[in-house]
Amino acid sequence: MNKKVGIIGCGNMASAIIGGIIQSKLISPENVIVSDRDYAKLELISKKYGIKITKDNTEVANFSDILILAVKPYIHDVILEEIKNNVKSDTVVVTIAAGIDINYIETKLGQTVKVIRTMPNTPALVRQGMSALCANKNVTDKELENVVKIFESFGKVEIIDEKLMDFIPAISGSSPAYVFMFIEALADGGVVSGIPRDKAYKMAAQAVLGAAQMVLETGKHPGELKDMVCTPGGTTIEAVSSLERNNFRGAVIEAVKACNDKAVSMLKK
Ligand SMILES: NC(=O)C1=CN([C@@H]2O[C@H](COP(=O)(O)OP(=O)(O)OC[C@H]3O[C@@H](n4cnc5c(N)ncnc54)[C@H](OP(=O)(O)O)[C@@H]3O)[C@@H](O)[C@H]2O)C=CC1
Ligand SMILES: O=C(O)[C@@H]1CCC=N1
Known part of the structure; x- marks a missing residue:
């Protein structure tokens, strides 16, 4: 793609985005620039991917056809104020932050600004x-x-639709954290039985990966896939029944609601 991409903030998500666009050869390194407060962090990513780096956020805005704001939500105020005179009329401004909506960016940069609101997640780091x-x-x-x-x-x-964006962190933006907790707990259970910890993490993680792939590839209802594992009178239904007694699904649904409530309360006006 013959577009110049700039990224402000060089943290977890920026690394994932840069890794994706460079490793897939979608954009050549000389057409990518990233800024951060920490020059050492910038030097590391530049060494890895050969992209341009700067500590000056306005330089990123001047350079970019597509400008990605990859900073924490509470930093957006400062950044938008800093770059507002450097964003070109045809630049597409992309935010990846929870609690930052399209209206907020339009209010800060003007009603004619091109805005894309997104919610990615950290598995982007492994594509x-x-x-x-x-x-x-x-x-x-x-x-x-x-x-x-x-x-x-x-x-x-x-x-x-933008009206659903506040509910995306709970289901895919934040949910890797709950899945990591599940994998950790599953492995701990294996360690209780004497399975070495490294093998327990590998087996738990591969089971989660395979189960997720079955949902995506078979198109079957998750309940049907669960039933396929549960041999009558067997081991799995004992575990399922214990999870139900301990409100496993209810706890997950409550976590999703808590995440939604937080996302809505973070929304900047
Ligand atoms: N982590 C996640 O799972 C997800 C995060 N997001 C969103 O992505 C955004 C970034 O998150 P994440 O990558 O995890 O955060 P990080 O803290 O890893 O990255 C943000 C980077 O921006 C830097 N920074 C802070 N202030 C400035 C500034 N004024 N100018 C330039 N750079 C600055 C930070 O430096 P310093 O460390 O010195 O503050 C840091 O290196 C957030 O808005 C979050 O809501 C979205 C989906 C998933
Ligand atoms: O915890 C957060 O607020 C961010 C948004 C989604 C994942 N991390």
Whole structure:
């Protein structure tokens, strides 16, 4: 893709995005720039991918056709104020932050700004991300397609209505954390029985990966896939019955609700 991509903030998510677009050869390194406060962090990523680096966020804004804001939500205020005179009229501004909506960016940068709001997740670091995207009315179909290609370079993408965006962290943005807790607990259970810890993590993680792949590839209802594992009178139904007694599914649904509530309360006006 012959577009210049700039990223402000060089943390976890920026590394995933840069890794995806460079390793997939979607964009050549000389067309990518990233800024951060920490020059040592920038030097590391530049050494790895050969991209441009700077401590000056306005330089990133001046350079970019697609400008990705990859900083924490509470830093957006400062950054938008800093770059507001450097964002070109045809630049597409992309936010990946929870609690930052399209209206907020339009209010800060003007009603004609092209905005794409997204919610990726950390599995993007291993190119197995899940991202939801929505665009404002100023973004053309071609511009949205280009940003979709960037996000597809590190995982799967769904375009959704902005009114659902606050609920995406709970299901895919934040959920890797709950899955890691599940894998850790599963492995701890194995360690209780004497399985070496490294083998327990590998087996638990591969079981989760395989189960997730079955949901995606078979199109079968998760309940049907669960039933396929449960031999009548066998081991699995004992575990399932114990999980139900301990409100496993209820606890997960409550966690999703707590995440949703937090995302809505973070929304900046
Ligand atoms: N982590 C996740 O699972 C997900 C995160 N997100 C969103 O992604 C965004 C970034 O998250 P994540 O990558 O985890 O965060 P990180 O803290 O890893 O990365 C943010 C980077 O921005 C830097 N930074 C802070 N202030 C400035 C500044 N003024 N100018 C330039 N760079 C600055 C930070 O430096 P310093 O460390 O010095 O502060 C840090 O290196 C957040 O808004 C979050 O909501 C979305 C989906 C998933
Ligand atoms: O915890 C957070 O707020 C961010 C958004 C989704 C994942 N991490």
